[in-house]
Amino acid sequence: MDRIISSLKHQALISHHKVLRNTYFLLGLTLAFSSATATLSTIYHLPSPGFILMIAGFYGLMFLTYRLANHPAGILATFAFTGFLGYCLGPILNSFLYSGMGDVIAMALGGTALIFFCCSAYVLTTRRDMSFLSGTMLVGCVLLLIGTLVNMFLQLTVLHLTISALFILFSTGAILWETSNIIHGGETNYIRATVSLYVSLYNIFVSLLGLAANKD
Numbered sequence: 001m002d003r004i005i006s007s008l009k010h011q012a013l014i015s016h017h018k019v020l021r022n023t024y025f026l027l028g029l030t031l032a033f034s035s036a037t038a039t040l041s042t043i044y045h046l047p048s049p050g051f052i053l054m055i056a057g058f059y060g061l062m063f064l065t066y067r068l069a070n071h072p073a074g075i076l077a078t079f080a081f082t083g084f085l086g087y088c089l090g091p092i093l094n095s096f097l098y099s100g101m102g103d104v105i106a107m108a109l110g111g112t113a114l115i116f117f118c119c120s121a122y123v124l125t126t127r128r129d130m131s132f133l134s135g136t137m138l139v140g141c142v143l144l145l146i147g148t149l150v151n152m153f154l155q156l157t158v159l160h161l162t163i164s165a166l167f168i169l170f171s172t173g174a175i176l177w178e179t180s181n182i183i184h185g186g187e188t189n190y191i192r193a194t195v196s197l198y199v200s201l202y203n204i205f206v207s208l209l210g211l212a213a214n215k216d
Contacts, residue, residue, distance in 0.1 A: 022190035034086035041090020048091040108208035130180035164210040
């Protein structure tokens with residue numbers, strides 16, 4: 001009986017490591033692809049899709065990716081999703097470059113990478129179960145949604161800075177939670193895990209840019 005239990009635990013551990021490995025591999029590929037589309041969008045000065053089209057594309061492609069997560073086509077949907085968000089970054093990056101704030105982009109990239117590696121290293125090293133964050137994440141999601149909708153009408157700099165800071169905290173928690181979820185078997189699909197981590201990194205990067213743009 002003990003051998004059977006030990007064997008099952010070993011198999012589960014191997015399965016969790018496989019999901020984690022595939023997630024990081026696909027995440028690396030999608031980040032590279034997203035960076036390429038962002039670069040092309042910046043170089044060729046492609047127009048901004050606009051708020052409505054961006055929201056429709058974001059949620060539409062995310063829904064498609066989750067719907068196809070258990071099929072090979074889910075990988076193509078993942079690249080379509082991340083490529084679209086990369087394209088949406090182009091106009092944002094151009095606005096910083098035109099303002100002579102190219103160094104801010106580099107700092108935002110560095111800050112995003114640092115947060116991701118620190119969070120991942122912490123969870124992978126300690127193997128701590130971060131499921132206790134789920135309640136806080138839900139509350140944070142609701143607050144961010146309300147704050148974003150309110151600021152669409154008020155356009156307050158202070159509120160924008162607050163929302164950007166909260167997005168960074170929320171996304172940092174999401175990385176901790178998702179990584180823990182993978183290594184403890186709560187998430188068994190590497191496509192869904194990849195999308196979750198990518199969105200967190202995207203939000204952190206954009207939020208850091210937002211803080212820098214409104215620091216004055």
